[in-house]
Each structure stands twice: as C-alpha cells, then as structure tokens.
Amino acid sequence: MHSDLDTQLVEALRGRGQRVTPQRLVIHRALRALDTHASAEEVLAAVDDRLPGVSLPTVYATLELLSELGFALRVGPAGGRVLFDPRLDDHGHLVCSRCGRVEDIDALDTGPALAAARRRGFTHARAGLVVTGVCGPCGDAA
Amino acid sequence: MHSDLDTQLVEALRGRGQRVTPQRLVIHRALRALDTHASAEEVLAAVDDRLPGVSLPTVYATLELLSELGFALRVGPAGGRVLFDPRLDDHGHLVCSRCGRVEDIDALDTGPALAAARRRGFTHARAGLVVTGVCGPCGDAA
DNA sequence: ATGACTGCAAACTCTTTGCACAACA
DNA sequence: TGTTGTGCAAAGAGTTTGCAGTCAT
Numbered sequence: 001m002h003s004d005l006d007t008q009l010v011e012a013l014r015g016r017g018q019r020v021t022p023q024r025l026v027i028h029r030a031l032r033a034l035d036t037h038a039s040a041e042e043v044l045a046a047v048d049d050r051l052p053g054v055s056l057p058t059v060y061a062t063l064e065l066l067s068e069l070g071f072a073l074r075v076g077p078a079g080g081r082v083l084f085d086p087r088l089d090d091h092g093h094l095v096c097s098r099c100g101r102v103e104d105i106d107a108l109d110t111g112p113a114l115a116a117a118r119r120r121g122f123t124h125a126r127a128g129l130v131v132t133g134v135c136g137p138c139g140d141a142a
Numbered sequence: 143m144h145s146d147l148d149t150q151l152v153e154a155l156r157g158r159g160q161r162v163t164p165q166r167l168v169i170h171r172a173l174r175a176l177d178t179h180a181s182a183e184e185v186l187a188a189v190d191d192r193l194p195g196v197s198l199p200t201v202y203a204t205l206e207l208l209s210e211l212g213f214a215l216r217v218g219p220a221g222g223r224v225l226f227d228p229r230l231d232d233h234g235h236l237v238c239s240r241c242g243r244v245e246d247i248d249a250l251d252t253g254p255a256l257a258a259a260r261r262r263g264f265t266h267a268r269a270g271l272v273v274t275g276v277c278g279p280c281g282d283a284a
Numbered sequence: 285a286t287g288a289c290t291g292c293a294a295a296c297t298c299t300t301t302g303c304a305c306a307a308c309a
Numbered sequence: 310t311g312t313t314g315t316g317c318a319a320a321g322a323g324t325t326t327g328c329a330g331t332c333a334t
Binding site (some may be wrong): 062075077081085092094096103105106108109112113114115116120122123124125126127128129130131132134135136139 | 169218219220222234236238245247248252254255256257258262263264265266268269270271272273274275276277280281
C-alpha cells in the first residue's frame with residue numbers, strides 16, 4: 001500500500017547517491033500517515049511504534065533530507081517549534097497562540113510574494129503564511 | 143522632536159494603568175529610530191547608547207508590551223529569532239536563510255487569510271507572511 | 285508609602301553538533 | 310570494504326522566569 005511512495009523515495013535517494021535506510025523509509029511513512037504538520041517529536045513518537053530506538057537527531061536530519069528531496073515541507077518555526085508538512089502544495093497555516101493547534105489555510109495566492117522575492121534577487125524562495133490568533137475553544141476558556 | 147510619539151505612548155500606558163518608565167520610552171524611541179524590524183539584541187544595542195545598563199529581559203518585556211499596545215508588531219520567529227517591527231501596517235517579510243537579512247514585502251493582501259481565520263473561529267488573528275530564500279550576495283558566494 | 289518595574293542570573297525550550305559504532309552499497 | 314548514516318550525549322541559541330532592590334505614582 002505504501003510501495004509507490006517508498007519507491008519514489010528510494011529512487012530519489014539513489015539519484016542523489018544517498019543510502020536507503022529503514023529509518024528514512026519509516027520516517028517518511030510516518031509523516032505521510034500522520035497526514036498533518038507534525039513536529040519532530042510527534043514524528044519520533046509515531047516512528048517509535050514501528051522502529052524503536054530511533055533518535056531525535058536522526059528524525060531531524062531525515063525530515064530535513066525529505067524536505068530537500070521535496071517529500072516534505074518545512075514549516076515554521078510556528079508556535080515555537082518547527083513543523084514538517086506532508087502537503088507539498090503551497091498553503092498557509094493557522095496557529096493558535098494559546099494551545100499551539102495548527103490548521104491549514106488555502107486562502108491565499110503567494111505568487112506575487114514569490115515574484116517580489118525573485119525581483120529582489122532572492123533564489124530558492126518559498127512563501128510561508130502563518131496566521132496567529134486564538135482558536136475558538138481557547139477563546140471560550142478565557 | 144519625539145514628543146508626539148512619546149505622548150501617545152504615555153497616554154496608552156496611563157490608560158492601562160501602567161507605569162511610564164525611562165526604559166519604555168527609550169526602547170520605544172529606539173525601535174522607531176531603527177526604522178526596521180529589529181531583534182531584541184539590536185534594540186538593546188541601540189538603547190544602550192542612551193540608557194546604559196538596560197537588560198535584555200527588560201527589552202523583551204517592553205517590546206512585548208509595545209506590541210500589545212499597538213506600537214510595534216511582533217514578527218516571527220523569522221530566521222531563528224523574534225523580530226519587532228515599527229511598521230504597523232500589514233506587510234510581509236523576506237528572509238535570507240543564509241545571512242538572516244530581512245526585507246519588507248508589500249505584495250500581498252492578507253485579508254482573505256484573516257477572513258478564513260475568522261471563519262474558523264479564531265479571534266485576534268494576525269497574518270504573517272514570511273518568504274525564505276537565499277539573497278543575491280549569499281547566492282553569489284555559493 | 286506601595287506596588288509595579290528593572291536588573292541580574294539562571295533555567296528552559298527546541299534544535300544542532302561531535303564522535304564512535306553499525307550498516308548500507 | 311569503505312563510506313555514509315545512526316545513536317548517544319552534550320552543547321548552543323534565543324527566550325523566558327524568579328527574586329530582590331528600586332523607582333514611578
């Protein structure tokens with residue numbers, strides 16, 4: 001069921017002359033399975049079920065690698081921590097400053113911003129829209 | 143020369159029953175004088191000329207307070223550090239992931255994103271657009 | 285006078301780095 | 310067999326917190 005994604009990752013790794021390790025496959029799967037922006041620790045927790053003993057530094061390194069390979073998007077820091085998102089399309093994030101909850105937003109075209117970046121001589125530009133506020137439940141509590 | 147801004151701040155502080163201290167006035171002036179997004183340490187350096195002995199925690203607390211009062215905008219964390227911006231209108235930021243340089247962007251209407259946030263039950267929502275990339279000089283160096 | 289604010293120092297968070305062992309190719 | 314990747318531990322950065330003295334009101 002995961003074979004397709006695994007295959008893509010394996011090919012990408014091979015293409016860069018990098019090794020295919022269980023950790024990388026499992027971390028990749030875990031991120032896809034979570035299906036939301038996840039912090040390194042959340043990924044570690046998800047990974048630990050299937051492949052115990054994985055370390056946090058490895059999770060960071062691997063998520064960073066996945067990000068470079070285009071299999072994940074590094075978001076943030078948002079809400080005090082770096083998040084990694086399996087969604088690859090450009091979208092924004094809605095962060096509650098109270099509880100740290102994060103939701104997706106699809107309501108903005110970041111094209112103009114990227115164009116402005118290019119115009120200023122920036123390369124490898126990527127837009128990150130983060131809306132911070134107080135979510136419903138947290139607002140009610142206060 | 144700064145009397146107008148000082149007066150506004152003094153009135154805002156009094157209105158909330160908070161004290162008017164030299165540190166607060168000087169930090170506020172320093173941020174306006176810098177006229178760009180500044181980190182706490184940059185503000186501290188600017189303040190230290192006119193009011194030596196100010197501590198970093200005080201700078202953080204005061205910038206936070208200015209942000210609540212609407213005299214500054216808390217940006218970030220962008221590029222690994224929190225920035226405070228004297229520009230009060232909604233605008234984005236362009237951050238170089240190499241050298242940390244930050245520029246302003248005025249190329250985006252964040253209204254739709256804020257509307258989406260409100261629709262999801264979020265209050266006090268504020269949009270922050272951060273475009274990360276590699277600036278011209280850093281790109282040439284590599 | 286009194287209560288908030290400052291300064292000092294230390295702690296706390298998440299993230300990154302160094303080094304030796306293990307494992308992919 | 311030779312590197313590359315992993316795990317462990319510790320460091321590093323920026324930011325926040327506690328406490329006692331000071332100052333605005």
